[in-house]
Structure formats: structure tokens, C-alpha cells
Amino acid sequence: xxxxxxxxxxxxxxxxxxxxxxxxxxxxxxxxxxxxxxxxxxxxxxxxxxxxxxxxxxxxxxxxxxxxxxxxxxxxxxxxxxxxxxxxxxxxxxxxxxxxxxxxxxxxxxxxxxxxxxxxxxxxxxxxxxxxxxxxxxxxxxxxxxxxxxxxxxxxxxxxxxxxxxxxxxxxxxxxxxxxxxxxxxxxxxxxxxxxxxxxxxxxxxxxxxxxxxxxxxxxxxxxxxxxxxxxxxxxxxxxxxxxxxxxxxxxxxxxxxxxxxxxxxxxxxxxxxxxxxxxxxxx
Numbered sequence: 001x002x003x004x005x006x007x008x009x010x011x012x013x014x015x016x017x018x019x020x021x022x023x024x025x026x027x028x029x030x031x032x033x034x035x036x037x038x039x040x041x042x043x044x045x046x047x048x049x050x051x052x053x054x055x056x057x058x059x060x061x062x063x064x065x066x067x068x069x070x071x072x073x074x075x076x077x078x079x080x081x082x083x084x085x086x087x088x089x090x091x092x093x094x095x096x097x098x099x100x101x102x103x104x105x106x107x108x109x110x111x112x113x114x115x116x117x118x119x120x121x122x123x124x125x126x127x128x129x130x131x132x133x134x135x136x137x138x139x140x141x142x143x144x145x146x147x148x149x150x151x152x153x154x155x156x157x158x159x160x161x162x163x164x165x166x167x168x169x170x171x172x173x174x175x176x177x178x179x180x181x182x183x184x185x186x187x188x189x190x191x192x193x194x195x196x197x198x199x200x201x202x203x204x205x206x207x208x209x210x211x212x213x214x215x216x217x218x219x220x221x222x223x224x225x226x227x228x229x230x231x232x233x234x235x236x237x238x239x240x241x242x243x244x245x246x247x248x249x250x251x252x253x254x255x256x257x258x259x260x261x262x263x264x265x266x267x268x269x270x271x272x273x274x275x276x277x278x279x280x281x282x283x284x
Contacts, residue, residue, distance in 0.1 A: 045069060178212045
């Protein structure tokens with residue numbers, strides 16, 4: 001009998017799932033510690049013969065639909081599903097996401113402890129899900145409940161906030177195109193696209209360029225209404241517990257005017273705790 005990494009992984013996961021885990025009845029003495037092959041096939045809605053060929057390594061290229069069905073049948077979490085795709089030599093499409101996006105409370109607590117580091121948490125369609133106190137002070141137009149892209153193009157005051165609005169807008173659209181490529185059927189992404197396409201010729205023109213690139217280490221020059229010019233470096237981190245979400249962290253070089261300005265904004269933010277507003281909500 002041949003073997004494969006895919007078959008080995010399927011056998012190992014099958015052995016860890018009991019009939020009661022998936023709502024199947026116990027029918028007397030069992031010779032396997034977990035599910036039988038025919039039970040996995042039944043749960044995944046595929047033929048027993050096809051599943052047997054997968055385990056034996058005679059079938060090595062199942063479709064994404066089959067892999068997702070097996071993920072559900074074997075109760076795989078996100079990491080388990082990702083590994084299943086990898087051992088099958090494929091890249092998984094994002095799992096469907098809809099409705100209200102939520103920020104991880106532990107992630108929020110961590111970000112709030114950064115008193116010299118502005119941070120924003122963006123959802124899969126650039127909705128601002130949360131921001132720490134300094135993030136809310138640095139970006140007064142990006143309070144939780146707003147959308148980065150809608151604000152960029154539909155809020156006139158934002159143009160004077162960026163030293164180079166044209167470059168900032170082009171980068172934002174390219175980042176959104178990158179997100180849209182990973183989730184082409186996401187209803188929230190479609191909603192933002194429709195709103196901007198109908199209300200901003202500048203956005204429509206940039207969208208037609210089809211530039212696509214993720215957020216990365218970059219420098220931003222901002223013209224803050226309270227403390228003047230800020231030069232910040234930006235780092236972007238994917239949130240593993242919530243695929244599609246991104247934590248954007250900004251920092252300034254110590255000893256610079258920007259670092260002093262951040263300390264001032266942090267002090268001002270601490271005296272206005274009412275500005276805190278990171279409750280999860282549906283963005284419209």
C-alpha cells in the first residue's frame with residue numbers, strides 16, 4: 001500500500017474523533033479508536049472508495065470542496081484546516097466570514113499597554129475595529145466604527161491630514177485590492193467598493209489601475225491638527241486568531257520631535273478617557 005502526507009494526516013485526525021463528537025451512534029464493539037473510514041466519508045458526503053484512495057495515497061489532489069468537507073467532518077480548527085491544505089499541496093481559500101467582526105479582548109489589552117505606540121486594528125474591509133488610546137489621539141478621524149478607505153476618500157478634512165494625500169490614497173487602494181483578491185466574495189468588501197465607486201471618481205480611477213500590495217514597513221508623514229507634523233514608521237501584523245484582521249502599529253525614532261509629540265498626545269489622551277470607544281460593532 002502506498003502512502004502520502006495527506007493520507008497519514010487524515011488517518012491521524014480520524015483516530016482522534018469519536019462518534020459521539022460528531023453525533024453518530026455507538027453501535028457495539030469498535031476495532032478503531034476513532035471514526036471508521038465509511039463514517040468520515042458519510043460526514044464529508046464523498047464515496048467510501050474515494051476516501052480510501054485519499055488515505056492510501058492513491059488520490060493526492062482532492063478539490064478544495066472535498067478538503068473543506070473533510071475539515072468539517074474531522075472537526076479541524078483553522079490551523080488544522082491550513083495543514084490539511086498544505087499536505088495536499090494547496091493553499092486554502094479564506095473561510096467565509098460575515099456579520100459582526102470582533103476584536104480579541106486580549107489583543108486590545110496588549111495594545112492599550114503601549115503608551116508610546118499608536119495602534120489600529122483593521123477588519124477584513126479596512127473597518128476600524130479598535131484603536132488604543134494613542135491611536136485614537138493620533139488618528140482622530142479613524143475612531144472605532146469608521147472605515148479607513150471610506151474616510152480617506154469621502155471625508156474632506158483627511159486630505160490635509162496627510163502630507164502626501166495622493167500617495168496615501170494610492171497605497172490604501174492597492175492594499176484594499178490585495179484584500180479583495182483574497183476574499184472576492186466578501187459582502188462587506190463589496191459594500192465598501194460599491195459606496196466608493198458611486199461617490200468618488202478618484203477612488204474609481206485608482207481602482208482601475210489594479211495595483212495590489214499589502215501593507216508593509218513604510219514611513220508616513222502626517223499633519224496632526226494638535227501637534228503638527230509627525231513622521232511615523234508603520235508595521236503591519238496579521239491577526240492569527242481572526243484571519244483577515246490586521247494590527248497596524250506606528251512608532252517614532254527616539255529623540256525626535258515626533259517622539260515628543262507622541263508623548264504629548266499620550267498625556268492629552270490620558271486626561272480624556274471618554275475618547276475610548278473600542279466596543280465591537282457593525283460598520284456601515
